[in-house]
Structures are given as structure tokens and as C-alpha cells.
Amino acid sequence: MHTYKRKRLEIVVEKRRAPAILEYLDGEPAITGWTMLPCIGGRGHTGTRLPEGATDALDTVLILVVTTEEVAHRTMAAVLDLLEEFVGVVLMSDVEVARPAHF
Amino acid sequence: MHTYKRKRLEIVVEKRRAPAILEYLDGEPAITGWTMLPCIGGRGHTGTRLPEGATDALDTVLILVVTTEEVAHRTMAAVLDLLEEFVGVVLMSDVEVARPAHF
Amino acid sequence: MHTYKRKRLEIVVEKRRAPAILEYLDGEPAITGWTMLPCIGGRGHTGTRLPEGATDALDTVLILVVTTEEVAHRTMAAVLDLLEEFVGVVLMSDVEVARPAHF
Amino acid sequence: MDVAAANLLSPPVLCFLLGLVAGIVRSDLEIPEAVARALAVYLIFSIGFKGGVELANNGDLGALVPLLLVAAALSLLLPVPAFVLLRLLANVNRIDAGAIAAHYGSVSIVTYVAATSFLQSRGIAYEGFMTAVVAVMETPAILTGLLLARAGQRGALDSRRRWELAHEIFANGSVVLLLGSFAIGFVTGAEGMRRLAPVVTNGFTGLLCFFLLDMGLLVARRFAGFRTMGAGLVLFGVLMPLVGASAGLTAGLFLGLSVGGTALLATLAGSASYIAVPAAMRLALPRANPSLSLSLALGITFPFNLVLGIPLYVAVAERFSGWWEVWRAYLQT
Amino acid sequence: MDVAAANLLSPPVLCFLLGLVAGIVRSDLEIPEAVARALAVYLIFSIGFKGGVELANNGDLGALVPLLLVAAALSLLLPVPAFVLLRLLANVNRIDAGAIAAHYGSVSIVTYVAATSFLQSRGIAYEGFMTAVVAVMETPAILTGLLLARAGQRGALDSRRRWELAHEIFANGSVVLLLGSFAIGFVTGAEGMRRLAPVVTNGFTGLLCFFLLDMGLLVARRFAGFRTMGAGLVLFGVLMPLVGASAGLTAGLFLGLSVGGTALLATLAGSASYIAVPAAMRLALPRANPSLSLSLALGITFPFNLVLGIPLYVAVAERFSGWWEVWRAYLQT
Amino acid sequence: MDVAAANLLSPPVLCFLLGLVAGIVRSDLEIPEAVARALAVYLIFSIGFKGGVELANNGDLGALVPLLLVAAALSLLLPVPAFVLLRLLANVNRIDAGAIAAHYGSVSIVTYVAATSFLQSRGIAYEGFMTAVVAVMETPAILTGLLLARAGQRGALDSRRRWELAHEIFANGSVVLLLGSFAIGFVTGAEGMRRLAPVVTNGFTGLLCFFLLDMGLLVARRFAGFRTMGAGLVLFGVLMPLVGASAGLTAGLFLGLSVGGTALLATLAGSASYIAVPAAMRLALPRANPSLSLSLALGITFPFNLVLGIPLYVAVAERFSGWWEVWRAYLQT
Ligand SMILES: Nc1ncnc2c1ncn2[C@@H]1O[C@H](COP(=O)(O)O)[C@@H](O)[C@H]1O
Ligand SMILES: Nc1ncnc2c1ncn2[C@@H]1O[C@H](COP(=O)(O)O)[C@@H](O)[C@H]1O
Ligand SMILES: Nc1ncnc2c1ncn2[C@@H]1O[C@H](COP(=O)(O)O)[C@@H](O)[C@H]1O
Ligand code: NA
Ligand code: NA
Ligand code: NA
Numbered sequence A, B, C: 001m002h003t004y005k006r007k008r009l010e011i012v013v014e015k016r017r018a019p020a021i022l023e024y025l026d027g028e029p030a031i032t033g034w035t036m037l038p039c040i041g042g043r044g045h046t047g048t049r050l051p052e053g054a055t056d057a058l059d060t061v062l063i064l065v066v067t068t069e070e071v072a073h074r075t076m077a078a079v080l081d082l083l084e085e086f087v088g089v090v091l092m093s094d095v096e097v098a099r100p101a102h103f
Numbered sequence D, E, F: 001m002d003v004a005a006a007n008l009l010s011p012p013v014l015c016f017l018l019g020l021v022a023g024i025v026r027s028d029l030e031i032p033e034a035v036a037r038a039l040a041v042y043l044i045f046s047i048g049f050k051g052g053v054e055l056a057n058n059g060d061l062g063a064l065v066p067l068l069l070v071a072a073a074l075s076l077l078l079p080v081p082a083f084v085l086l087r088l089l090a091n092v093n094r095i096d097a098g099a100i101a102a103h104y105g106s107v108s109i110v111t112y113v114a115a116t117s118f119l120q121s122r123g124i125a126y127e128g129f130m131t132a133v134v135a136v137m138e139t140p141a142i143l144t145g146l147l148l149a150r151a152g153q154r155g156a157l158d159s160r161r162r163w164e165l166a167h168e169i170f171a172n173g174s175v176v177l178l179l180g181s182f183a184i185g186f187v188t189g190a191e192g193m194r195r196l197a198p199v200v201t202n203g204f205t206g207l208l209c210f211f212l213l214d215m216g217l218l219v220a221r222r223f224a225g226f227r228t229m230g231a232g233l234v235l236f237g238v239l240m241p242l243v244g245a246s247a248g249l250t251a252g253l254f255l256g257l258s259v260g261g262t263a264l265l266a267t268l269a270g271s272a273s274y275i276a277v278p279a280a281m282r283l284a285l286p287r288a289n290p291s292l293s294l295s296l297a298l299g300i301t302f303p304f305n306l307v308l309g310i311p312l313y314v315a316v317a318e319r320f321s322g323w324w325e326v327w328r329a330y331l332q333t
Helices: A015-027 A069-083 B015-027 B069-083 C015-027 C069-083 D002-008 D011-024 D033-057 D064-077 D079-089 D094-105 D109-122 D130-138 D140-150 D159-170 D173-202 D204-226 D231-255 D259-270 D276-284 D290-320 D323-332 E002-008 E011-024 E033-057 E064-077 E079-089 E094-105 E109-122 E130-138 E140-150 E159-170 E173-202 E204-226 E231-255 E259-270 E276-284 E290-320 E323-332 F002-008 F011-024 F033-057 F064-077 F079-089 F094-105 F109-122 F130-138 F140-150 F159-170 F173-202 F204-226 F231-255 F259-270 F276-284 F290-320 F323-332
Strands: A004-014 A034-038 A041-044 A047-049 A060-067 A088-097 B004-014 B034-038 B041-044 B047-049 B060-067 B088-097 C004-014 C034-038 C041-044 C047-049 C060-067 C088-097
Touching: A004 A015, A004 A069, A015 A034, A015 A060, A015 A069, A015 B041, A015 F276, A034 B034, A034 B060, A034 C034, A041 C015, A047 F290, A060 A069, A060 C034, A069 A088, B004 B015, B004 B069, B015 B034, B015 B060, B015 B069, B015 C041, B015 D276, B034 C034, B034 C060, B047 D290, B060 B069, B069 B088, C004 C015, C004 C069, C015 C034, C015 C060, C015 C069, C015 E276, C047 E290, C060 C069, C069 C088, D002 D011, D002 D109, D002 D290, D011 D109, D011 D204, D011 D290, D011 F173, D033 D109, D033 D130, D033 D173, D033 D204, D033 E033, D033 E204, D033 F033, D064 D079, D064 D094, D064 D130, D064 D140, D064 D231, D064 D259, D079 D094, D079 D140, D079 D231, D094 D140, D094 D231, D094 D276, D094 D290, D109 D130, D109 D204, D109 D259, D109 D290, D130 D140, D130 D173, D130 D259, D140 D159, D140 D276, D159 D276, D173 D204, D173 D276, D173 E011, D173 E173, D173 E204, D173 F173, D204 D290, D204 F033, D204 F173, D231 D259, D231 D290, D231 D323, D259 D290, D276 D290, E002 E011, E002 E109, E002 E290, E011 E109, E011 E204, E011 E290, E033 E109, E033 E130, E033 E173, E033 E204, E033 F033, E033 F204, E064 E079, E064 E094, E064 E130, E064 E140, E064 E231, E064 E259, E079 E094, E079 E140, E079 E231, E094 E140, E094 E231, E094 E276, E094 E290, E109 E130, E109 E204, E109 E259, E109 E290, E130 E140, E130 E173, E130 E259, E140 E159, E140 E276, E159 E276, E173 E204, E173 E276, E173 F011, E173 F173, E173 F204, E204 E290, E231 E259, E231 E290, E231 E323, E259 E290, E276 E290, F002 F011, F002 F109, F002 F290, F011 F109, F011 F204, F011 F290, F033 F109, F033 F130, F033 F173, F033 F204, F064 F079, F064 F094, F064 F130, F064 F140, F064 F231, F064 F259, F079 F094, F079 F140, F079 F231, F094 F140, F094 F231, F094 F276, F094 F290, F109 F130, F109 F204, F109 F259, F109 F290, F130 F140, F130 F173, F130 F259, F140 F159, F140 F276, F159 F276, F173 F204, F173 F276, F204 F290, F231 F259, F231 F290, F231 F323, F259 F290, F276 F290
Parallel strands: none
Antiparallel strands: A004 A060, A004 A088, A034 A060, A034 B041, A041 A047, A041 C034, A088 B088, A088 C088, B004 B060, B004 B088, B034 B060, B034 C041, B041 B047, B088 C088, C004 C060, C004 C088, C034 C060, C041 C047
């Protein structure tokens, strides 16, 4: 099967911060979509987070975006900017897709 | 640690369509396993999906399959075929594993 | 955006075995963090697992770790060791990050 | 007027409005999905079970068969005016129009539940077997919607897909649960009720309140999508329930149902599914845009019925109940 | 016959059957996992609490100590016939046989709950301290199963693993919850009951119904695995509960328990764990195939007991209750 | 002493202790998150609704306005001593100290609920409008905490962030839910209560028990973090509730509240938020370490109040109630 090269971004952010990121992604016409997955814990520079029962204040999510290399770089910079002092990490990696028009 | 090259497929599909995909994977002897993760939202050509409360009609899942390059290409084609007009994306990327017999 | 090369480990283990893995990761000073995601099913050499209702005995999770190549190799070996006869797989792949000090 | 106020000031409707307000001000108030889904199972089971018990207790089944036939016919036929209205009022493509039409031919169980809760609080009786009507109206509309969407298209569904679809229609979770709990209620009767009453009866209004709180939050989230939807669609969302309810009212009066029963049939015909049909549409018409139909059914028609429609249908049913007998008597003189 | 019908037509068993049917027709009906797990916590807490209150009210503890010892012995010994049967009837390897045997020595709390619910609906009394028996029978079987699986193997568990396992056994969630709620019931007594009764008593049958609905769905999903399992294993799944229940019945009669108590001890001995033991096995015997033991315990033995076993054990207990005294009297003449 | 024992031996507190023990022995006992969150919604809704109904029934609103003003002032001012104590007792940076101070100025709804449950079981009356006080005290502390954390810092919040924060404060889920359910209770009054009582009243203590079981598990998990926290912080965690409660007691006596009302105001002032404020802090002070404030509020102050604080505040309120009148009378002679 012939495949096309794209980039894959993974953004781990606090659930309460996700709408700001998604709003950015939805406003960027070159990005055709995203997928959001729930996390059940994490550790980083701001300490360990585990499920907290009644409060969802510390919940995080992982947002997956597949797009072209150029857009991926631009988006990575923009998202890191949006994160400011907020908690979060952004990862980029290579990915191949079969339907190039889709991404 | 010595590692071996494999391919990693990620398939995002509607939860109601997942059984058809898993059935295919289980029927392909060269595929040794898969892992399914829940999604809590997504956007693509068919619009934005967010959790819908009482109905799970729009839920999506991510199915992860690690296998050899050759099988990965074959599987990607087959899964895209299975998706037909259904909602979904298929991603392929490189991955290294330590126990080659396992995948 | 300038990026730096790192490795990404993905560890699929039974939820009851995750604390042992996280304890190891937390005890390794070179590892700056991890993210844990829930799985809702899987298949491997020990058969198929699907959600089991009242019991969480068969639940699995996916632990994502981003770190340097050297640490990644060391961690992969250590985690496979910890898994012993327990159920689980470990995957390694390439990833790029923007803030090298963070990982 | 009095009826409308009584409805508006009942705890369930107020909880819905609270959820709506919370959603509109973008509060982070949230009912976890897993719990919302369990509450839906609870509500469906409870009305099914209670319907079955009632039928066992007052086994007057004479009126049941014609009623079920009429109800199935309503579900089968209502997608047609819905489809026509959609094509006239709004610029909706064939597939989406068919999908939406299927939602409106089918029924909203929660709307039905809210209506029964309202009738009970007003002391208005209704036939115990109305729950069977709910079950019967859930799925025929799916077929009509599908036919409308596919009419004139090249290939029919291949046999595998057809089988999947038939399965989806008959094994749909809410249909199985409603019929199953109805059967359990019928079989266990008064003794079963004695054992389950604390859960299915005493807890009902309270749990309905929590479910409607969540519905309010979801409806508010749908509001954002209205800007892109256009006035024609929004208009459809309030017009179609009136069309459906009129058909239901007429049928209820014609069948000689009680005031409560007539109001419930109107409510069912005027409501739009958002549990059973959206699920079936993912298999039947995967290319249809699910946001569109959910925004209409959940975002416009559901609140319209809950806040205005139900009391209206009750008031009209009260007003016209008995006319049919009068008219028949008149004709015979 | 009458007993069997009464059991079969009770709402909890009918709900289980509804779930089973829904699962078999592959309906998309679903109770969210989070809610199913919370319901399990609720059921365990409720029976523990009620047992504790009952013990506080009628503090006849004379029979308790011998009963607990016998119960622990049952749990410890029943894996042996289970293991032997498995090796004879089916081609199961040592490790899987040990794991399965552990499940059958231990107990199924939901089966127990269903049995108490059935006894109550029939007005048959049983000792309040039976809940303590449940707690005592949960874990000894794990040790025996582990020994059987490991017998003749090279290395024993290293000390770290042994510690993990001991921890898993004693800090197992359902054991801690059952004993804890038992203690809370005992300490707070009638006053505690007054405050919690609406939840732990009034709501009990209704919530049990929802839990069993989910069990039915899960059991149906297990059915698919039977084709690959072989007739020997299926046979084991119905034979072993009869073996266990016979041992339990004998012990109950021997100890002079009431009819209800004897039936419950038989039910416990005849049931197979699917909450506590599967969790412990993941640490104790990670190589054992969890699908196999769950398919047996959940897919065959649980429905067998729920539908046929419980009324059978009750009927036999009613029939033979008192024989022991008669025999003893006979011997003494 | 008697009061303390009565509190300690009540089912809710025992359930908390059971969760604590289960967590300490690292049992795998777990209440699914989705259910814990739904229980929080239930508890908040229930106290809001009941408060509103009570206000509608005994509409003596004379004392309400001054009480609300004093309560808001308490919430606004208590972060100051908290901040000072933190800087004196422990080596906490400015930002974390500000964040923690905000938690302590605000209130813990579950602690409040446990206190009302305790008062009811003792037959001690309190003002129905106390629920309004809870709502009023939830958020002012966030402002003070933020000011303390940012004092002397370069940039203020930019306007976008300021707007986000204002939104977070006023549209906070628990605030909206509490005020909304209060309004619903007030509007629907006795009739609304009749319909919802089985859920919001009868089920209350039982569901509170399950919630507190989960709280115990969470608190135990927090214990692990104490080693790294230092004695100063732990000391703060028990000292600050006493400071807050003293202020609340004084205010309650001064305002002439009933014994129950005074004890509740003390409980509120002495409690620390772990639902509303942690959420707001993620936006207001994203760099603050959330583990620190949650470990204090949830791990130390909550159990301290639940087990020791509440009975203490009740005992003191009982002891000093009326002193103010006596003193005023004395002054006037
Ligand atoms: N090295 C890492 N590998 C994987 N996930 C990480 C890593 N560092 C941080 N994270 C994730 O990002 C979240 C925020 O990280 P931080 O902002 O460093 O506290 C953490 O809670 C983790 O979920
Ligand atoms: N560019 C993308 N990046 C990540 N996920 C995507 C992307 N496009 C689509 N998806 C996912 O695939 C689902 C179906 O996409 P579609 O069929 O295009 O509507 C969406 O709901 C997303 O979860
Ligand atoms: N080839 C694979 N691709 C993706 N996930 C796998 C694969 N093999 C195993 N897994 C995951 O790892 C878990 C344990 O595998 P195993 O130890 O082989 O039974 C499975 O339940 C899957 O979730
Ligand atoms: Na309709
Ligand atoms: Na057993
Ligand atoms: Na406070």
C-alpha cells in the first residue's frame, strides 16, 4: 500500500486547558482533524497526578493531531505558546497515511 | 538493548464499527495482538464529536496494532476497505520491539 | 521550530502491575515524567481481554515515557525484566521535542 | 396557562433549565458519561417495568392491538412529512434529510418519561400499556428514513449491511431493555412491584431530575452549532413536533384513548429520538452528519417539548377528549 | 418444582435472563463498567452491613466459631477435587487447573446475595452471621490453588512475590469491604440501620436487578468462548458446583444450621469467585489464562447456580434439615 | 467526649475510617471516579435543594443578609492568616502559599454535609439558609489567595486570563449547582420535597457513606506525600482549621445564630475546599503545585475536621451559645 509522510503531534494538557488548544486547532484551516484521549495519571515537573475522586481539577488529556510537516512545526510552536506557564508537553513524530487528502 | 523494527498501526473508528475491525484482525494469523484505547472526542471530515451523555452512538476508539512491515501494509489496505464509507482514519509508523517473536 | 530527538516508550501492562513499573520509573532520576492512559481491551499471547464488568482484574493501561535514547534502552530492558512472566509489551519509537531540558 | 406553569415549575423541568443555564454560562458542571448512561438504563427499565405491572393488574387489552398498529403506522409515516419539510425549509442533502426524518418518526423516551411524570403530578390517568407503544414506535421510522435517503441511489445495501442494519433495529439496546423490562413487570406483577418499588417508583422523580440536569448541559453545548445551521432548520425543529403531535392527538382521540393516553401519544409522535436512532444511523447511513440530527433532536425539539410541548399537548387533549364520541353519536343520530 | 419456579420468576433472575438474551442477540445494551463496579461495592457493603447489624441484634455467637473453621476448611480443601476433576475431565495444564481450582474453592458474592434475596422472598430465615462465612471463605482457596499449580515446579515464589501475594490476599478489596462493613454494622447496630436502611435495604433488590442485568450481558459474551473450550470443561462447570454444594450441605447439616443457613453454605461452597480470585491470580499465577477461569466461573457456574442451583440447594436443605438430629437421636437409642 | 464518640461511631465517619484503613493497607478497593463525581453532584444538589425548601417553609430571612455579608468577609479574610502561617511555619514559596491560602478561605462542602448529618442525628437544629452561606463562602477566597500570590510580581494577569478567571469563579460547577438547587428547592417548596424526598432525603446518609468511603481511600493515598512535606506544613493543616473555626464561632455567636448554625459556620470557616478551589487554581495559578494544596486540604484538614473538628465545634457552640446575649444584657445593665 502506498503511503504518504505526515507528522503526528501529541499534546498532553490539563483537561481544563484543552478547550483553548482545540479552539486553536479548529481555527487553523490547514488542520483537518484531531483525536482526544483521556489520561489516568501522569508525572512531570509539576509533580505526580493520579485520579482524585470527586474533583477533576487535575485530569489530563492527550490530543493527537496528524498534519503536514510544515503545519506541524507551526502548530507545535503555537501550542507551546498557548501553554504559557500551564502544564503540558508537546511531542512530534513521523507517521504515514494512505489517503493524503485527508490530513 | 537490541531492538527489531516493526510497524505500528493506529486505527481510529467509531466504537460500533470496532467489532468488525477486530474480527478482521483476529482472523489474520500474522497479527499477534492489538490494544484498544477509548477516545473522548475528535474532529474530522464528518464534524466534531464530543461526549454525548446518554448515547454512545458517536463514541470512537483507537486500535493499536504492532506487526511486521509487510503485514502492516496489507492490514492498512484491508482496514481502509472495511471502513468503506464509515468514519475513521488509519495511521502507520515505525516502532522498535525487543522480543521479535512477540509481534 | 527547532526540535530535538528523543525516544518514546510505550508500555502496555495489567493495571495491577502498573504500580511496580511506575515505582521503577520514579526511582530512575534520568526519567523526567510519564503519562498513563487507560485501555479498554486487548489481545496478545494470553488471549483476548474485554471489559469485565464488576471486576477490574484484567484491566490494562498504556504508560508513555519520553526520554533520551540511552535511558530509553536501559529502561526498556529494566521494564521487560520487571514484567517477568507477567503480561505486557514494550514499544520504542522516535520522537521530537521542542524543549530538550524537559525530557 | 396553569398547566404550562405547573410543568415549568416542576423539579424535573427546573433541573433541565438549571443544566441549560449552567451550560450556557459554560460552567464546568458535569455528570460523568458513565452515570448518565446508567441513568438512561434506569429510566427505560423503570417505565418498562411499571408499564408491565400495570398491564398485569388491569388487563384490559382490548384497545391494545389497534393502538399498536396505529402507533407503528405513525412511526413509519411521520418521516415523510419530516423529509418534505426539511427539503422545503432547509438546504439539507438527501442523506441528512433521511437521517433526520428517521429521528422524528421515532420517539424520545425521556420526553415520554417527563410527560408521564407531569401527568402523575397532575393526577391525570393514562393507559398502562402506553409503554408498549413507546417500544413499537422506536424503530419503524428507521426504515422509512433509510428509504428516503437512498431513494434513487444506485446500489441498495449489500446483504451483509442489510443484515447488520436489521440487527441494529431489532437488537437496539433501548428496544430490548424496554420490552424486556415490560415483560418482567408483566410476569412478576404486584409482587415484583412490591420488591422493586423503592428503586423504580420512589426514586424515579429524583433520578429523572439528575438525568434532565445532564440533558440541559448537553442541549446548551448544542446551541453553539445553531449559528451554522440556519433558520430553516431551527424552524423545522419546532414545526415538526407540532406536526407529529397533531397526528398523535388525532390518532389518540380517534382511538378513544383517555386524556392522559392521548397526550402521551401526541408527545411520542411529536418527539424525536436521540438514543436509539442515532446509534442505528451510524450503521444505516454512516455518511449522514450526526451533529446535524442530534443538534435538532436534542438541541431544539427536546427542550421545546419539555418546556412548552408537553403542557400544550395535555391541554389540547383535555379540551378535545370525548369529541370523537360526541361526533360519532352525532353521526348516528 | 415450586421452589424452582419461584426462583426463576423473581425479578433478579429475570433481569439476569434479560441480560443474557440481550447479550446473545448481540444487543448494544450496556451498563457502563464504572457503574457495574460501584454496584458491586454497594452489594458487598450492604450484605456486610446488614450481617453486622443482625449479629449485634441477636448476638448468639455460640455456633459461629466452629462454622467459621469449617467454612475455611471447605475453601481450603475444595480446590483439590476441583483440580483432580479438571485434570481428569479436560486437557487443562497444571497452572490453569490450579488457577481454576482456586476460583471454585472461593465464593461468588453475587450468587450468595441472590440466594439471600431468594430466601427472604420465601420467608426462610438464616443465621445473621453467614456474611462472616462469606468473608472467611474468600481467600484460603487461593493458597491451595497456588500450591497445586506450583507443585513439582522448580523455584518457589521469591520473597518479594510472596509478600505481594500475601498482601493481595488479605488486602483484597472485597474482603476488606465485607469485613469493614460487617464491623460498621456491628458497631452501629439498630441505630445505624435506621439511618442506612433506605439505601442498604429498601434499594437492595432493585439495584441487584441492575447488577444481574449486567451479569447476564457478560455471561453471554463468555458463551462465544465455549466453542474452543471443549465439553470436558463445560461438564466441569456444572459438576463442580454440585460437588461443592454437597460438601456445603453436609457441613451445614452437621453443624446444625437452620434450613436457610444450610442452603447458603451449600451455595457458597458450590459457587466460584469472579471478583476476588481473578484479581489475586494476576499476581499469583500471571501465566494462567484468565479467560479460561472467568469463562467457567462466570459463563457456566454462575448462571447454573443462579437459575438451577439455588432452588435445588434450598429444596435439599429443606428436605434434609433435622436429619442430623434424628440420626444422632437414633444413634443414642 | 460524648459528642466526640457519637460522631466517631456514626456510619459516615466509620465509612471514612474504613476507606482510610483500606487505603493504608493498599487494598485494591476502589470507587470508580465517575461514580465518585456523580455522588458529589448528588450531595451538593441535595443540600442545596433541602436548604431552599427549608427557606421556603420558614421564611425568616431577617438574619440572612448580615450573615451572608459576614460569611463573605470570612472567606475573603481567612486566606490572610493562612498565608502568614504558611510563610512562618513552612518553607512554602509565595505562589504555593497563595494557592493554599485560597483553599482554606473557601469551604469543604463534604465537611459541611458531614456536620449537618451529625447535627441531625443529634437532633440539633440549625438555620435552613446555612446552605446559602456555603455558596457565598466558596469563591471570595480565590481572589485573596491570588492577590497574595501575585503581590509584588511584575505583570498582572492579562485581560484574557482575568476574564477566564472571573468566569471560573462565577461559573464554577459546584457554585452553580448549589445555587441552582437552592433556587429549585425554594421555588418548588413542600410539593417539590414530597417528590424528591426519597432521593435527596432518604438516600442521603447511605450515599454520603459511600462518598466518604472514597474520601478515606483518597486521603490514605495522600499520606504518602507527607514524608516530603515537612512538619511545618502538617502543623499548618491542623492549626489553620482551628483558626478558621474560631473566627467562624465568634461570628456565629455574634450574629446570634442557633447552636447548630454557629457550629456549621465554624465548620465552614475551619474547612478547606478541594472541589471548587483546586479547579480555579489551575487557571489562576497554574504554576502552583496542586499536590501540595490537595495533600493539606484533603490529607490533613479534612480528616481532622471530620473526626475531631466537627464534634469539637458543636461542643464549643453548645457551651458558648447565648453568651453574646448574656454579655449584651450585662452591658446594658
Ligand atoms: N517525560 C515525559 N514522558 C511522558 N509524559 C510526560 C513527560 N513529562 C511530562 N509528561 C506528561 O505531561 C504532564 C505535564 O508535565 P509537566 O508540565 O512537566 O508537569 C505530566 O503530568 C505527564 O502526563
Ligand atoms: N487529522 C487528524 N488527526 C487526528 N485525528 C483525526 C484526524 N482526522 C480525523 N481524525 C480522527 O478520526 C475521526 C474520524 O475522522 P473523519 O472520518 O475524517 O470524520 C475523527 O473524529 C478523529 O477522531
Ligand atoms: N501485536 C500487538 N499489538 C498491539 N498490542 C499488543 C500486541 N500484542 C500484545 N499487545 C497488548 O499487550 C497485552 C498483553 O499481551 P500478551 O502478554 O501477549 O498477552 C495485550 O492484551 C495487548 O493489549
Ligand atoms: Na416522533
Ligand atoms: Na466455592
Ligand atoms: Na475555610
